[in-house]
Amino acid sequence: MAVLSLDRLSKRFGARLAVDAVSFxxxxxxxxxxxxxxxxxxxxxxxxxxxxxxPSAGTARVAGIDVxxxxxxxxxxxxxxxxDSPLYGHMRVVEYLSFMGRLRGITGSAxxxxxxxxxxxxxxxxxxxxxxxxxxxxxxxxxxxxxAVLHRPELLVLDEPSNGLDPRQIxxxxxxxxxxxxxxxxxxxxxxxxxxxxxxxxxxxxLDGRLLTVEPIAHETVAAPAPSPLEALxxxxxxxxxxx
Amino acid sequence: xxxxxxxxxxxxxxxxxRTLFTSPIAYAVIAVFVVLSGYTFTVSLIVAKQATLVHxxxxxxxxxILLVPLITMRQFAEERRSGTLQLLLTAPLRExxxxxxxxxxxxxxxxxxxxxxxxxxxxLAAYGDPxxxxxxxxxxxxxxxxxxxxxxxxxxxxxxxxxxxxxxxSLGLFxxxxxxxxxxxxxxxxFENWLLGxxxxxxxxxxxxxxxxxxxxxFFVTVILLGLFLTVRALARR
Numbered sequence: 001m002a003v004l005s006l007d008r009l010s011k012r013f014g015a016r017l018a019v020d021a022v023s024f025x026x027x028x029x030x031x032x033x034x035x036x037x038x039x040x041x042x043x044x045x046x047x048x049x050x051x052x053x054x055p056s057a058g059t060a061r062v063a064g065i066d067v068x069x070x071x072x073x074x075x076x077x078x079x080x081x082x083x084d085s086p087l088y089g090h091m092r093v094v095e096y097l098s099f100m101g102r103l104r105g106i107t108g109s110a111x112x113x114x115x116x117x118x119x120x121x122x123x124x125x126x127x128x129x130x131x132x133x134x135x136x137x138x139x140x141x142x143x144x145x146x147x148a149v150l151h152r153p154e155l156l157v158l159d160e161p162s163n164g165l166d167p168r169q170i171x172x173x174x175x176x177x178x179x180x181x182x183x184x185x186x187x188x189x190x191x192x193x194x195x196x197x198x199x200x201x202x203x204x205x206x207l208d209g210r211l212l213t214v215e216p217i218a219h220e221t222v223a224a225p226a227p228s229p230l231e232a233l234x235x236x237x238x239x240x241x242x243x244x
Numbered sequence: 245x246x247x248x249x250x251x252x253x254x255x256x257x258x259x260x261x262r263t264l265f266t267s268p269i270a271y272a273v274i275a276v277f278v279v280l281s282g283y284t285f286t287v288s289l290i291v292a293k294q295a296t297l298v299h300x301x302x303x304x305x306x307x308x309i310l311l312v313p314l315i316t317m318r319q320f321a322e323e324r325r326s327g328t329l330q331l332l333l334t335a336p337l338r339e340x341x342x343x344x345x346x347x348x349x350x351x352x353x354x355x356x357x358x359x360x361x362x363x364x365x366x367x368l369a370a371y372g373d374p375x376x377x378x379x380x381x382x383x384x385x386x387x388x389x390x391x392x393x394x395x396x397x398x399x400x401x402x403x404x405x406x407x408x409x410x411x412x413x414s415l416g417l418f419x420x421x422x423x424x425x426x427x428x429x430x431x432x433x434x435f436e437n438w439l440l441g442x443x444x445x446x447x448x449x450x451x452x453x454x455x456x457x458x459x460x461x462x463f464f465v466t467v468i469l470l471g472l473f474l475t476v477r478a479l480a481r482r
Contacts, residue, residue, distance in 0.1 A: 050334040053482050075336040086327030088259075090266055102255040103335045105248045147331075 001064055003028055003155050003185040004049065009058035011044050011209075018044045020209040021058060026155070026202075031181045033200030033217075034189040041209040042189040043083055046159050049187065050080045063154050076104065079148030079184075083159040085141050089133030093124060093143055096132060100147040118146040122176070138169035142176075149180060156180060158188040162195055168238055171227055174199050253341050253348075256332075260349030264315070273311045274357045280307055285364045295372035297364060301382040301452040304361065305444070308354075308390050309422055313414035315353055316397025319346045320479070321407040339479040343472055346398055347391075354390040358383065378454030385451020388464035389444060393418055395471025402478035418444075 002025035011019040019041045026032040034042045047053040049060050051067050051074065060067045067074040088096055097118060101111045119125055122142040127135060132143060141161060148156055158177075162170045177186060177199045190196050196203055197217060205212045226232075264270045281300055288299045323329040332342050362383075368374040396417060401410040421444045428439035440446050447460045 047330075050330075052330050052334050072336045072338075075334060078334070080330070080334050082327055082330040084327060086331060088263075088328060090263070099255060099259055100331070100335075103252055103332075103337065105252065105336065107251065 003063060005061045007059045009048055009060055010056050011048055011053060012056040018209050022211045024204050024214050026185045026187055028185055029181055030202060031177060031186045031200045033196035033203040035196050035203055036206035040206040042206060043159050046157050046189060050078055050157055051075055077154045079153035079156045081144045081148050081158045081161060085144035087132050087140060087143060092129050092131055094128050097146055097150060101150050104151045106151060114150050118150050122146045137164050154184055156184050156186045160189055171231055252337055253345050256345035257348045260346055261352050264349060264353055269314055270353050273314050277307050277311060277357045278360050281361050295368045295374040297379055297382055298452055300364060301386055304386055305389055305448055308393055309418040312393040312397050313411040315350050316394055316401050317407040317411035319398055320402040321404050321410045324405040339476045343475045347394060350394045358386055381451045381454050381456050385448050389448050392464050392467040395468045399471050399475040402475045
């Protein structure tokens with residue numbers, strides 16, 4: 001069964017049809033990319049899938065559960081990182097993860113284990129007790145991802161996760177996405193073609209709210225592809241700064 | 245053992261209370277409230293030599309009108325502006341859970357603020373023989389007024405992403421609801437009675453002087469429930 005299935009999903013804002021009868025499916029352990037220019041409806045689709053917006057027509061199902069009719073059950077199966085990774089900046093990393101875990105109904109020793117696992121997966125050990133607003137953009141993105149995988153979701157929804165990251169952080173994020181996709185399906189948006197091409201197994205291209213095509217992308221390995229020569233040079237030259 | 249929904253609301257209340265008390269706003273609001281009410285208490289005690297808190301209740305009500313918008317303004321507006329509202333609304337919570345948590349957190353600040361004035365009642369008890377009826381009813385009226393203001397303030401905060409706009413609109417609406425009886429007196433019947441029925445001052449006055457009517461309790465309860473309902477609707481409209 002598909003982890004996510006959209007059936008003629010539509011969203012209208014007043015007179016403007018932001019998403020026009022979009023249908024596609026995302027399978028288990030698949031990285032599914034949504035590509036399109038700004039305003040093509042990518043973020044709106046993610047907001048409809050996560051329940052932040054309600055559809056004007058059509059359905060979205062996560063693991064067979066309607067995201068509107070059984071919102072709570074569907075949301076328990078979704079991890080979401082909105083665009084620009086909003087966080088509570090005054091909290092410490094572990095405090096924030098604990099808060100988000102409790103909101104998702106994880107308590108006691110299960111919560112401690114979930115936080116430890118997320119911190120390890122996202123390599124957040126060194127900043128565990130740091131106040132979030134003091135973290136770099138890359139670490140904040142990791143904290144956002146950590147809260148999204150805390151409850152081991154079946155579907156991870158990421159809206160423009162590479163926005164504002166420097167080249168090193170983008171390369172690291174690429175590896176992280178492939179790593180996270182070993183446990184769940186990932187639905188990710190970007191307007192950067194190269195990023196989607198390097199991380200996604202399948203890509204949907206949108207224009208003006210309409211789905212133009214869904215195409216598979218072949219990868220030689222399940223891991224993230226090796227950096228390009230320019231990326232390798234950049235990583236080498238900036239390693240000292242990154243180690244600080 | 246608490247149900248998951250109760251536990252989630254408790255988590256959210258804890259976070260909201262910590263957020264309010266980690267910002268200087270709550271401390272500034274409480275300090276201003278206590279200093280001004282302390283000044284009024286001292287003056288009324290020394291000048292009027294009356295063992296009563298009636299002046300305190302009326303002045304505290306005006307202070308609540310001025311200060312509650314500072315507590316409620318950021319509750320939804322700031323979450324919407326920073327994008328964290330998306331995290332809350334996509335978590336396995338209902339809108340009513342989020343609204344209830346914000347309401348309870350604001351009430352914690354409000355109760356902390358008003359409870360500090362209990363020291364004036366203690367002073368009256370120590371050095372005089374106050375009539376406790378108006379004191380009990382006055383505090384009940386003050387808390388109900390505060391809860392009604394919080395509910396309206398949350399509703400306005402849920403409608404905007406700008407906390408200054410939320411504060412200014414709340415302040416304006418509170419001011420109108422407080423003094424609407426002045427306008428009512430200029431109108432013919434039955435409009436006068438209709439507007440008087442909306443006046444916060446008209447419904448608080450009986451509490452402050454020791455008379456409790458079910459109609460006044462019903463008014464405040466209605467405003468609280470209507471405010472919270474409209475806040476939920478504002479969040480659900482997406």
